[in-house]
Amino acid sequence: MEDPIPRVNFETMQRYHGKKVTLCCQISQIENGQVRVMTADKGEVTVVGGATPYEGRFVEVLGTVANPNTIQEIEHTNLSDNFSLDMYNELVKLSHKDAYMGMFST
Template identity: 80%
Template sequence: MEDPTPRVNFETMMRYHGRKVILCCQIEQIENGQVRALTSDKGQVTVLAGSSPFEGRFAEVLGTVVNPNTLQAIEHTNLSDNYNLDMYNELVKLSHKDAYIGQFST
């Protein structure tokens, strides 16, 4: 059985080096297959993009953590332009509390 895939923000992403995570982020710039993104807790990350294009302002990325601020995308979903990153950040914070570990993972 595979480990659950945790939802992360900038603060929690570094705990999962080499593991798959889910990150919702705001797309800031796309250049040469790399996406500069703003996380729900206002951190800057680089997403090494896969083959499908990022469209719109927000995306949910399933990827592998390369280092504390880089994610290698496996796949992503383009989200609505009115996605609420603040609410997502609250979900991430709750999901990393001991009482809720694993309940918000896929």
């Protein structure tokens, strides 16, 4: 059985170098196979390696943390344009508290 894949924002992503994570974010720029995104806690991350097109403003990325500012994409899901990054950020903060660890992982 695989380890749970944690949901992260920019701050918590830093703890998972080399590990799989799930990141919901807002697309800022797409250029030359790289996607610049803004995380729910206003960090900037580059997503690399995606093969399918991004559509809309928000996306959920499953990938491996390559360095503090980069995720190597495994896959992504385009989200509705009315997705709330603020609510997602609250979910991430709760999911990283000891009492709830693992409860919100994918």
